[in-house]
Amino acid sequence: MKAGLRAMTPMTAFPPRPRPTFHRLALAGVLGLLLGLPAGAFAAAYTLRLQGGDATAEAVLRPLLDKYFDPELPAQSYDGERRDLLLREARRRLPELLATEGYFSPLLQADAPSDDAPPILVVDPGPRTTVGQVVIDFAEAAALPPERQAALRQGWKLPAGQPFRAGDWESAKSALLTALLTEDFAGAQLRDSRAEVDPDTATARLTVTLVPGPRYVLGPLQIVGLERYDDALIDRYNRTVRPGRPYRESDLIALQTALQSTPYFSSANVELLPREGDSGDGETVTAPVRLTVREKAAHRIGTGAGFSSNTGARVELSYRSADLFSRAWELSSGVRLEQKRQTGYADIFLPPDANGARNSVGGSYDASDIQGMKLTRSALGVVRSQQRGSIEMRLSVNYQVEQREIHGEPTTRLQALTPNVQYIWRAVDNLLDPRSGIVAQAQAGGAAKGLLADQNFLRLQGRATTYFPVGQRDVLSLRGELGATLAPSRDGIPQDYLFRSGGTGSVRGYTYQSLGVKEGNAVVGGRYLAVLSGEYTHWIDKSPWGIAAFVDAGNASDDPAKWSSLAVGYGLGVRWKSPAGPLAVDLAYGQKTGDVQLHFSVAIPF
Known part of the structure; x- marks a missing residue:
C-alpha cells in the first residue's frame, strides 16, 4: 500500500462547530x-x-x-x-x-x-442543506414605507425550503438590493449578510440587513456633449426624466434608449449624480441627472447591392442627413435600380413634437415592368406617426399620378388623392427574431372622384402574423391577410390601391405578383385579396441554421366568390439567423401552375 494513504479512511468536511457560518x-x-x-x-x-x-x-x-x-x-x-x-x-x-x-x-x-x-x-455528499429561516432587516429606514418593506420581503428569491446554493444566495441578495437601487433608493447599501448552517438539521438560517438611505427625486438635467444641436432637441425625446419626479432607473434607461434610436446620436449615457450636500429634508434627496451624448456624423452616403427573387438584382445609392438646413431635420433619399423596378425617393422627417408625434413629407418616383404591365408612378405625401406602447398609428395624405401601359392597349393615366389611417400592433418577444407573440396591422383609406381622383373608392386591408414557440427552439408561425377595395369597378383606381399576390412574403410557389386579374397578356390588381400561410421552423441545436416547411394559399380577384379557388403553394426552406434577422431561401411548388419557384432575398450594404 502506498505510503501516506490510509485504506478507506473517512474524513469529515469541516471541524466540529455548533453553527458554522x-x-x-x-x-x-x-x-x-x-x-x-x-x-x-x-x-x-x-x-x-x-x-x-x-x-x-x-x-x-x-x-x-x-x-x-x-x-x-x-x-x-x-x-x-x-x-x-x-x-x-x-x-x-x-x-x-x-x-x-x-x-x-x-x-x-x-x-x-x-x-x-x-x-x-x-x-x-451527505444531506443537502435547505433554507430554514430568512430574516430581512432594514436599518435607518425612515424613508422606506412599511408596505414597501413587506413587498421586498415577499419578493425574496431564496425562500424557506429551497436548496441552499452559493450562487442562489448571492443572486437573492443582489436582487433584493437591486429592487431598492433601481426605484427611489439610489444610495441603498447591503450592511450585513450571514448564512448559518446547522449540520445536524441540514438547514441554513439566512440574515440580511440593508440600509435604504434617503429617498431620491430627480433634479435638473445636465447635458454634456452637444455641439451641433441644442437642448431643445433632447427635450423632444425626453418623456421620463423630469425634475421632481421620483427616481426610477427605468426612466433614465428610457431616455437613453430613445436617444440612441435617433439618427442624431451614436451614444447616450444617463446617470444620477448623488452627492454629499444635495438638497433634502433628511428623508428625501434631490439629485441632478447627467446626460452625456456623442453626436453622429451629420451626413452619410451609402451604397449596396443585392438580389431578390421578386424583382431581381439590384444596386442602390443612398444619402442621409441628420441636420438638413441646420434644423435637425432628417433627410433620407436614394436611388434603387432593380431588374424589374427602378425607384427614386426623398423623405424629410421632423423631430417629435411635444406629444411625441413625428411628422414627415416626401416624394417618390417608381417605374416597373412586372407581369406584362408597365407602370410609372409619381407621388407626394405627408405622414404623421406616433408610437403609444406597442401600437403605432400613422395618418397620411398621399397624392399619386400613375401611367399604365399594357401591350395592345392604350396607355392610361390615373390620379388619386388619398387620406389613409394605419395601426400597427407589435407584441412579440423579439422584433428581429420572434418566437412568440403577434404582429398585426390594419389600415383604411380612400378617394373621392372630383377631388384629384378619377374614381370613388374605399380601401380596407388587414394583416396579422402570430408566432408560437414549440419546444426549446422550434417556431410555428401563422399568417393571414385580407383586403378589399370597395368601388363600382377597378377602372380609374391606381394599382397601389388594388391587390396582387404571389412571390416572397405572399404566396410562395408563384412568381411575383402573378396572382391577380388577367387583362390581355398582363396581370393587374383586383379589388379583393385573401392570403393564408402556415410555417414550421426547426432550428438546429447550437447553430444559426434552421429548416422550414410551409404551406401558402391566396389570390387576388374582382370577385370574392373566387376565393374558394385559392392558389396553393408549399415547400421547404433553409433559414439563417443573421444579425439583421432570419434570412430565408425557399423552394416552393405552385399547385395551380405545376411550377417550382425559388424564393429568396439577400442584400449587402457597402
Missing part, C-alpha cells in the same frame, strides 16, 4: 474554484466515485465533479509522490466544491489497492 466557507470555496481550480486540475492521479446520495445529488454533483475532477487522463503520467500530493489537495478542495451546492457534511474515503493502480476516492 457558511458565507466565509462558501467564499473560500468559490474563490478556490474561480482562481485555483481549473477544470481537470486533479485529474489522472485517482478514480473518483460518488455514492450514498440520492438522485438529486447525482444530478447536481456529477457534472460538477466531472468538470473539476476529470478521471480520463492517464494515471501513469504522475509518479507516486505527485499522486499523493494531488490526493491531499483533492481531500482539501472537495468539501469546498460540494459546499457550493449545499452539501456541508460530506464523507471522503480513499483507497490505494496497489502500487500500479490509481487511488480510489469515494465521496458520500
